[in-house]
Amino acid sequence: MDLSNMLISSQSPSALGFSTFQAKFIQCFVDDNRYQYLLKGLGSTLLITLFAVLLGVLLGFLVAIVRSTYDKTGRLTILNAICNIYLTVIRGTPVMVQLLIMYYVIFATASMDKIVVAVLSFGINSGAYVAEIVRSGIMSIDQGQFEAGRSLGFSYPSTMVYIIMPQAFKNVLPALANEFIVLLKETSICGYIGLMDLTRGGDIIRSVTYEAFLPLIAVALIYLFMVMILSALVKKLERRLRNSER
Amino acid sequence: MKDKNTTVFKSSDHMQEGDVLFQIQGLCKSFGKLSVLKNISTEIRKGEVVVIIGPSGSGKSTFLRSLNLLEEPTKGVILFEGRDITDRREDVNLYRQKIGMVFQHFNLFPHMTILKNMTLAPVKLLKMPEEEAKKMAMDYLKRVGLEEKADAYPNQLSGGQKQRIAIVRALCMQPDVLLFDEPTSALDPEMVGEVLEVMKDLAKSGMTMLVVTHEMGFAKEVGSRVLFMDDGRIVEENTPQEIFSNPQCDRLKDFLSKVLI
Numbered sequence A: 001m002d003l004s005n006m007l008i009s010s011q012s013p014s015a016l017g018f019s020t021f022q023a024k025f026i027q028c029f030v031d032d033n034r035y036q037y038l039l040k041g042l043g044s045t046l047l048i049t050l051f052a053v054l055l056g057v058l059l060g061f062l063v064a065i066v067r068s069t070y071d072k073t074g075r076l077t078i079l080n081a082i083c084n085i086y087l088t089v090i091r092g093t094p095v096m097v098q099l100l101i102m103y104y105v106i107f108a109t110a111s112m113d114k115i116v117v118a119v120l121s122f123g124i125n126s127g128a129y130v131a132e133i134v135r136s137g138i139m140s141i142d143q144g145q146f147e148a149g150r151s152l153g154f155s156y157p158s159t160m161v162y163i164i165m166p167q168a169f170k171n172v173l174p175a176l177a178n179e180f181i182v183l184l185k186e187t188s189i190c191g192y193i194g195l196m197d198l199t200r201g202g203d204i205i206r207s208v209t210y211e212a213f214l215p216l217i218a219v220a221l222i223y224l225f226m227v228m229i230l231s232a233l234v235k236k237l238e239r240r241l242r243n244s245e246r
Numbered sequence B: 001m002k003d004k005n006t007t008v009f010k011s012s013d014h015m016q017e018g019d020v021l022f023q024i025q026g027l028c029k030s031f032g033k034l035s036v037l038k039n040i041s042t043e044i045r046k047g048e049v050v051v052i053i054g055p056s057g058s059g060k061s062t063f064l065r066s067l068n069l070l071e072e073p074t075k076g077v078i079l080f081e082g083r084d085i086t087d088r089r090e091d092v093n094l095y096r097q098k099i100g101m102v103f104q105h106f107n108l109f110p111h112m113t114i115l116k117n118m119t120l121a122p123v124k125l126l127k128m129p130e131e132e133a134k135k136m137a138m139d140y141l142k143r144v145g146l147e148e149k150a151d152a153y154p155n156q157l158s159g160g161q162k163q164r165i166a167i168v169r170a171l172c173m174q175p176d177v178l179l180f181d182e183p184t185s186a187l188d189p190e191m192v193g194e195v196l197e198v199m200k201d202l203a204k205s206g207m208t209m210l211v212v213t214h215e216m217g218f219a220k221e222v223g224s225r226v227l228f229m230d231d232g233r234i235v236e237e238n239t240p241q242e243i244f245s246n247p248q249c250d251r252l253k254d255f256l257s258k259v260l261i
């Protein structure tokens, strides 16, 4: 672009800019109902994230309870060893490799729905991180809370359930929420197993329209919007939890 | 306290005054190589208020915590109401229900209201109906003058108030004995009195109590027996009058000269 060209376009930038923008917008999202790629992709992304979060939290809490029980009482040696292997392997390898192995190795012969494969991969991956977050939460609770529970006659599990976990959960809520936000964004690699998530949907639009800017920016904005909503919800929840104590 | 002369707590009465509650024989406790309790033998009778004194690090807390197995004895026998609680086949949780404990740092549950702090254990463990538990808790709260705090959270209370709540929380389990580990040591001086008042009322009501404390006034006023511990042993054991006015061993004399300024 030379200088004169720039001067010309700057004389009527809005009119010229808007009409090309409109055309590209229609080409990317309206023609052939291409917005459907984004919509369906978003659906998959949300579905995978939601169930992976549930699986991750379930796994994470179980592992955290095993590990902190071992730390506190020295019991559950074998389970603790298994949990340690799980944590080492999952945290020591990239989630993308885990996803590929899950799809091309573990479920290579089984005709498993790709969504299920993704949920399992991301859930198992997230569980390892949730476990360490929750364990640090449990260990941060004053030992006196534990002793107070036990001295009233509560068993170890009941003390965990009624006294330790609610406090630990409150303490780690911000870290947990952050893990979920990370997970939401991490699912964007689902395209590698041919699963059409939000990212892949945008990328398909890019490849059929040869227009990269609009579809990819749209994808980015949708992620950003979801993350901001999640963050706002967590802030609200945190504030409510804090109020209940003071 | 509204009225200092009447006792405000009823004593539980399924055991006879004077029955042996704890029989402790040859109790030893080590942490690794460190021997903390060295062959402790004594007995605690129903209705007694036993005050445990001694220098810091002499094993008072460890002794007290051994009695509800917060510390597991290395050796020795602890009979509680005739049964050996160190026997692994016995259900520790059932014993602990009958042995209340009050800690130096209160250990109230910060995520629960005062009422919930008090009713949780009776409802979950004794299967007491929620309403009944609440009524009982409110009764106790009235007796320690804190009924308006029922719906407050622990963080909204002063130290003295927290410790009074911790005491009635333990009482809500209807224990046969209460263990106190330096209940006033973490309090500002002006709050010590209100907690001691509650404890004295309890003592006068016939509650069996074991109290580790540096409050010699408490020992003199309501103690039935004083144990002086030093270096993991009970070195001297006598009535408060004898202990304070006629101490026998040098270490006790030395200790008293320091605390009684």
Ligand SMILES: Nc1ncnc2c1ncn2[C@@H]1O[C@H](COP(=O)(O)OP(=O)(O)O)[C@@H](O)[C@H]1O
Residues within 6 Å of the ligand: B031, B034, B036, B054, B055, B056, B057, B058, B059, B060, B061, B062, B063
């Ligand atoms: N959990 C523990 N691990 C190792 N040593 C301990 C533990 N608890 C207490 N001790 C040691 O045991 C000794 C007695 O402690 P404690 O019973 O708390 O004394 P006191 O209450 O009379 O001050 C101290 O030397 C203390 O350091």
Ligand SMILES: [Mg+2]
Residues within 6 Å of the ligand: B060, B061, B062, B182
């Ligand atoms: Mg102590």
